[in-house]
Amino acid sequence: MAQKPSIPKGTRDFNPEQVAKRNYIFNTIRGAFETFGFQPIETPSFENSETLMGKYGDEGDRLIFKILNSGDFLGKANEEAYEAKDSLKLTPSISEKALRYDLTVPFARYVVQHQNEIEFPFKRYQIQPVWRADRPQKGRFREFYQCDADVVGSDSLWQEVEFIQLYDAVFSALKLEGVTIKINNRKILSGIAEVIGAHDKLIDFTVALDKLDKIGEEKVKEEMRSKGIPEEGIEKLQPLFSLSGAFETQIEVLKSILSTSEEGMKGIEELAFIDNAISELGLQTAALQLDVTLARGLNYYTGAIFEVAAPDSVKMGSIGGGGRYDDLTGIFGLKNVSGVGISFGLDRIYLVLEELNKFPETVTKNVEVLFINFGDKEALFSLKAIKTLRENGINAELYPDAAKMKKQMNHANKRAIPYVVLVGESEMTSNTFTLKTMKTGEQHTLTLEDLIAHI
RNA sequence: GUGGUUGUAGCUCAGUUGGUUAGAGCGCCUGAUUGUGGUUCAGGAGGUCGUCGGUUCGAGACCGAUCUUCCACCCCA
Numbered sequence: 037m038a039q040k041p042s043i044p045k046g047t048r049d050f051n052p053e054q055v056a057k058r059n060y061i062f063n064t065i066r067g068a069f070e071t072f073g074f075q076p077i078e079t080p081s082f083e084n085s086e087t088l089m090g091k092y093g094d095e096g097d098r099l100i101f102k103i104l105n106s107g108d109f110l111g112k113a114n115e116e117a118y119e120a121k122d123s124l125k126l127t128p129s130i131s132e133k134a135l136r137y138d139l140t141v142p143f144a145r146y147v148v149q150h151q152n153e154i155e156f157p158f159k160r161y162q163i164q165p166v167w168r169a170d171r172p173q174k175g176r177f178r179e180f181y182q183c184d185a186d187v188v189g190s191d192s193l194w195q196e197v198e199f200i201q202l203y204d205a206v207f208s209a210l211k212l213e214g215v216t217i218k219i220n221n222r223k224i225l226s227g228i229a230e231v232i233g234a235h236d237k238l239i240d241f242t243v244a245l246d247k248l249d250k251i252g253e254e255k256v257k258e259e260m261r262s263k264g265i266p267e268e269g270i271e272k273l274q275p276l277f278s279l280s281g282a283f284e285t286q287i288e289v290l291k292s293i294l295s296t297s298e299e300g301m302k303g304i305e306e307l308a309f310i311d312n313a314i315s316e317l318g319l320q321t322a323a324l325q326l327d328v329t330l331a332r333g334l335n336y337y338t339g340a341i342f343e344v345a346a347p348d349s350v351k352m353g354s355i356g357g358g359g360r361y362d363d364l365t366g367i368f369g370l371k372n373v374s375g376v377g378i379s380f381g382l383d384r385i386y387l388v389l390e391e392l393n394k395f396p397e398t399v400t401k402n403v404e405v406l407f408i409n410f411g412d413k414e415a416l417f418s419l420k421a422i423k424t425l426r427e428n429g430i431n432a433e434l435y436p437d438a439a440k441m442k443k444q445m446n447h448a449n450k451r452a453i454p455y456v457v458l459v460g461e462s463e464m465t466s467n468t469f470t471l472k473t474m475k476t477g478e479q480h481t482l483t484l485e486d487l488i489a490h491i
Numbered sequence: 492g493u494g495g496u497u498g499u500a501g502c503u504c505a506g507u508u509g510g511u512u513a514g515a516g517c518g519c520c521u522g523a524u525u526g527u528g529g530u531u532c533a534g535g536a537g538g539u540c541g542u543c544g545g546u547u548c549g550a551g552a553c554c555g556a557u558c559u560u561c562c563a564c565c566c567c568a
Contacts, residue, residue: 042541045559095566098492138568166568171492173562182568243566332567344568354568381568410526445528460526474528 046170046178056400058181058386061210062163065183065380068206072198074161074185079142081165085134091141091367093335099168102131135167139184140336140364140377147188147375148368156189156373163382175352175384186377188365193306196340196360197313199378200324203344203356206380208320211394214347215322215355220330221307222337222359224290227300228276228328231293232269241265242331245276249329253277279328283311286326306339338362342378346388355384402431404491405455406448409435418459421469421484428488448474455491 043049050058069076082103089097105112109130117125136142139162147154163183170178185202187195200217207215225245229238240263244256256277257270275289287308294300307326314324322344330343332354339360346352358378365373389395405425407418418434425432435444448456458470469487472479482490 042559093566095492099566168567170567171565172560176567180568357568379568384568408526440525441527442524443528447528449528456528458526462526470526472527477528479527 044178046172046176048177048179053400057389057395058382060395060399061382061385061389062181062183064209065206065382066161066163068202068209069161069183069185071205072159072185072202074159077143077146077160077162078164079136079139079146079162081167082133082135083142083145085128085132087145087368088134088137088141089128091335092137096137096335099170100137101135101167101169102127103133103135105130105132136164137168138166139164139182139379140186140361143184143186143188143377144364144375145368147373148365148370151370154189157187158189159185159187161185175387177383181382183380183382184377185379186375188373188375191362191374193309194313195376196306196310197317199342199358199376200310200314200322201317201319203342203378204319204322207322207344210385210389212347212385212389212392213321214349216345217322217324218327218330218343218345219307219310219324220327220341221303222339222341223299223303223306224294224328225303225331227294227297227303228273230297230299232265232272234265234269237263237265245329246331247329248277276328283307283324283326286328287311290328303339310340332357332359336361336364340376346384347392350388350391352384352388352391354381355388356380403433403451403453404430405432405457406444406451406453407432407434407457407459408441408444409438410458410460411438414459414461414464417464418457421457421459421487424484425488425491430488430491457487 066076085100085102088100092100110118112129114126114129117123117129143160143162147158161184163181165179165181167179170176172178185199200219203215203217207213225242226235226238229235229241232241234241241260244259244263247259248256260270261267272293275293279286279289287304290304291301294304311324311326327343330341332341332343337359339362341359342357343354344356346355356379358376360374360376362374363371364375365371405422407422409415409418415434415438422432422434435447445456454474456472456474458472463470463481468481468483470479470481471487471490480490
């Protein structure tokens with residue numbers, strides 16, 4: 037054999053069972069999205085580079101897959117950058133398109149582009165693959181699916197409340213118990229930064245704070261110092277490091293820290309509103325938890341920030357995330373359209389369900405009956421019966437070749453087909469069918485009518 | 492992008508300080524059994540040891556590069 041073919045790093049093939057399991061998740065999520073009133077859209081796999089570049093921070097730009105221009109791309113390359121081997125500068129001159137990095141930014145582009153056709157508030161969902169030039173790890177791929185639901189054109193906090201219910205609905209439907217929906221608010225982070233005199237260092241400050249549960253208090257303080265956050269400010273943070281427990285108690289502590297920050301107090305108010313509503317409405321299986329160290333997607337989130345953590349027993353990064361972005365469409369020239377949305381990480385949810393054995397046994401839609409092929413005459417007779425079975429909604433098929441019985445039975449066995457029908461000469465003359473139940477080995481000779489009733 | 496790790500049959504893995512013809516279990520194919528699968532028995536196929544190069548009389552093993560896997564950073568679903 038020649039060299040074995042392969043697929044690029046971080047991509048995967050899916051076999052029939054895997055596809056069935058993935059579809060089970062897709063269908064569950066899609067069903068919930070539609071129950072909550074979201075409508076589907078799709079956008080292209082690749083966008084103009086300028087649509088994506090600069091929207092996810094420097095780190096994000098690095099992870100965007102760029103598509104090389106067609107034709108004589110070197111002829112139009114930026115010569116100065118080429119000579120200087122300056123890849124960063126050279127890229128825009130040889131690549132004008134890039135693969136979608138997430139679904140949120142293309143959606144913002146969509147909203148701006150179609151603003152006159154859209155009825156606001158617009159609730160859309162989108163289930164499509166995205167690509168990141170990241171280094172693969174467990175639960176981290178270079179091609180993976182995101183399932184996004186967003187609302188644009190309403191700044192009502194009821195949307196946040198509904199999204200928490202939506203998360204809960206999906207994970208409950210998937211029988212994935214013990215999921216934690218973490219929530220925070222950009223205004224609180226901003227308020228804290230203001231109070232400690234690091235307003236201009238918001239990102240540095242939050243990136244450091246985000247690592248609290250991973251590297252510990254001292255290391256976080258160290259990182260903050262190295263980023264130039266004043267010592268007195270870090271001292272003011274002290275109550276934050278031990279902050280935990282019930283939503284309300286955390287809110288009280290935050291109030292004392294943020295009393296002088298108007299923005300911070302606004303954030304607290306928002307969180308309290310959401311928490312009150314959820315307490316009233318109740319959640320099925322998920323838990324809502326306030327986590328002030330949560331700091332994701334700060335390049336565009338302006339209000340609520342969400343992140344969903346898998347049950348503690350599995351070691352997996354977040355399986356969902358989202359938040360409120362007041363000005364996402366602003367970067368494309370449409371002001372004053374607030375949006376909020378969440379995302380489900382399909383591939384990670386898959387891994388979690390697999391690890392916890394939460395897939396129902398019936399996900400694979402299998403053939404129910406296999407007709408044994410004894411020859412052309414019998415095959416034709418069988419196909420007539422199969423036609424009727426199919427019309428009755430029964431998945432049935434004929435073994436295509438008049439192979440040895442053993443081979444045909446084996447085939448049924450390996451594909452886990454529950455029933456086999458044998459039609460030979462004697463059955464044909466009496467117009468009956470011998471139905472064999474593979475699991476028990478039992479056999480009955482039946483009329484076509486009884487056969488349909490039996491399966 | 493930085494540092495580390497992994498790769499031997501379809502799958503899971505052995506393979507001694509470098510030494511004849513690279514093994515096992517499971518799976519696969521054929522037969523025992525021409526209208527009966529799963530169990531059993533007998534036989535069989537299947538490997539450029541990830542790839543390329545180097546050291547050596549000799550490399551699956553040692554060295555280098557590269558690809559891949561997983562892990563820690565970074566970041567994230």
